[in-house]
Amino acid sequence: MHSNSDKQNNGQNTDIIILGGGIAGLSISHHLLNSGLESFKVYESQAQVGGLARSFRWHGIACDLAPHRLFSENKAILQELLDLVECNKISRDSEIVLSGKRISDPINIFELLKVNFPFHSFKLIFSYLRAKLTPDRELQNFDDFVKNSYGDALNDLFFKPYAEKLLGIKSHEIAAAWGTRKLRVSGFRDAIKKDTKLYFNYFYYPKSGGYGAFCQTLGERVEHKTQTQYRLEKINYIKAEKNYECFFRDTDGQLICKKSPTLVSTLPLTILLQALGHSSSLNYRKMRLVYLHVNLEKVMDQQWVYFIDPETVFNRISEFKNFYPQHAQKNTTVLCAEITSNPDCSSDEVVDELVRLDILKAADVLDIKIIDIPNAYPVFDQQYEENLASAKSILDQHPSLILLGRQAEFIHQDIDEIYAAAKDTAKKCVSIFESHGIDHT
Ligand SMILES: Cc1cc2nc3c(=O)[nH]c(=O)nc-3n(C[C@H](O)[C@H](O)[C@H](O)COP(=O)(O)OP(=O)(O)OC[C@H]3O[C@@H](n4cnc5c(N)ncnc54)[C@H](O)[C@@H]3O)c2cc1C
Structure with missing residues (x-):
């Protein structure tokens, strides 16, 4: 997918630059094409597109x-994805191994009562009732979030060890927001509700x-708009020109410059900030x-x-x-x-x-x-909101730099959510593009 003409144009380009060819980069490209906007290019560091959702x-x-x-x-988005890929x-059919015993996934509270029966069963029921009967404690961390929703015993038995294993920090150091984003529950009723992201049958x-078929299909549609093996290293904003200069390293070690007034970044936020010359403590x-x-x-x-x-x-x-x-x-x-x-x-x-x-x-x-x-x-640690806010304050100075996707927005998202958000972002790009008074195609 290397094209020599790209190397020769000395960065003179008004196409929207899309950084990253994972599901976010591919979805927005697909939606831009659906809107009739052809003036964009996707730059991906790897030899193949798909990112985390490749196979x-x-x-x-x-x-x-x-x-x-x-x-x-989201039934409408689901249908669009099913129309793309059969x-x-x-x-x-999934399970959880807990204290050496196999139980259903997602948790079935009645089965859980049998783990270490009867000691844990009484503790689980008692602490759940206590959580429900005592007024909500202030949600300072993930521990509080789970204890409020399910009680201390279920937290100690299940949520705490798993969250600590996954994120590598103590559960009291994890932000309460991890509960709503990852577990996607705000209370017990959500946790047992059928047909949700948590409890689907x-x-x-x-x-x-494989799951990569979604990215494969989208990737084929936008192949002519995709440049693989271009790793973004640096971004300069040229105020006088209202243009971004993006410097990519190709596999031959050459540094290639592309210019655009509009960037969509789907790269990990830390990589984007580094390219802009800033550091971040996000993890x-x-x-x-x-x-x-x-x-x-x-x-x-x-x-x-x-x-x-x-x-x-x-x-x-x-x-x-x-x-x-x-x-x-x-x-x-x-x-x-x-x-x-x-x-x-x-x-x-x-x-x-x-x-x-x-x-x-x-x-x-x-x-x-x-x-x-x-x-x-x-990683939603206790400092992540502050770190994210400080990253966003840097990016607020760049109204033509748009973030999209799980890595770029630093938020737990599945591909259907990214595909849906990409649709709105594509509309935003079209209006920015029109406001620059540039022809679409
Ligand atoms: C363990 C696990 C399980 C998951 N399970 C599910 C699931 O069951 N269902 C579901 O829908 N989702 C699931 N997800 C989430 C899903 O994989 C992601 O939400 C999605 O793939 C993220 O897409 P993205 O485009 O935002 O980021 P990415 O896929 O990370 O894409 C970013 C792209 O940017 C490229 N890039 C990085 N640095 C540079 C650079 N310097 N220059 C150029 N390009 C660069 C990367 O190579 C990558 O292709 C899971 C994720 C994980 C980790």
Whole structure:
């Protein structure tokens, strides 16, 4: 997708520059084309588009960067995504391993009462009733948020150890907002409501190509507008020209300049700020994904299983075959383990743990692949609101620089939410473009 004409135009360009070719960059490009606006270009550092929502084929099985599934409460957006990519509707089959016992995912409160019965059961009921009967405490952190919604005992048993494992900080150091964004519940009623992002019984998954099929389809549509292997290094704002100069490094080590009065950034916010010459204390949590090609028809029945106990090195394992009815007859399978607590963890540690948990035997493992994700989760620590506000105050000086997506907005979002937001951002871009008095095409 390199084009020599791009290298020769000395940065003279009025196209909107879209930074990053993940679902956010691809969705806004798609919506811009739908609005009849052709004057934009996407710049992506990797050789392929898709970002966190891409897939790859390994030993004949489509694998995602950790399991992804589509569930949307926004019916119109869901339909648009289903019109883009043919999907199967799949019944959710997932579990949670807690204190060594397997229970349903999402949590079923009655099953939970059986974990460490009767001691925990009484504590769970008592602390839940106490949380409901005593006036709400001030929500200073994630601990308060969960204790208010479910009581201390459920927090200690489930939410606290999992949040600490995922984000790597103590639960009292996690902002209360993590509860509403990640758990997406504001109270117990939300937690048991059916057909929500938390409590869905079914989801949609592409019939082929993995979850990355969404990015693949959008990527094909905007391929002529995409420049891969261009890594953004620096942005200068030229006040007199009301233009941004973006400097990209290509694979030959050359620095290439592109100019535009309008930028849409889908890059991690910290990378954007650095390119603008600012630092930030915002943090993203790293994740290591360990993929195992296993010499068994099937390792488990579930699509994914969470592991809450801190001594288990991974947060979750998933088996991609269980997302695809058509893979059922293959005689080998692929497992993926997600690790955040020790992102340098070796694959041997993962295999040893799976053996200890009686999930597979070491001799069953045929091949191993490791993928590291530097920006898997925006970390909502106690300082994040202040850090985000200070980042936003810098960006307020740049009204023609628009943020879009999970990484750029530093917020937990799924692809349906990003695709929907991209639609509004595309409208905003069209009106900015028109206000510059430039022809659309
Ligand atoms: C473990 C996990 C599970 C998830 N599960 C689900 C799920 O079940 N369902 C769901 O819908 N969503 C899920 N998500 C969320 C989903 O993956 C993300 O919301 C989405 O992919 C983010 O898209 P984005 O475009 O905002 O960011 P990204 O995908 O990160 O895209 C940003 C792009 O910018 C590029 N880039 C970075 N730096 C530069 C640079 N300097 N120059 C140029 N380009 C650069 C990157 O290579 C990348 O392609 C999950 C995420 C994780 C981590």
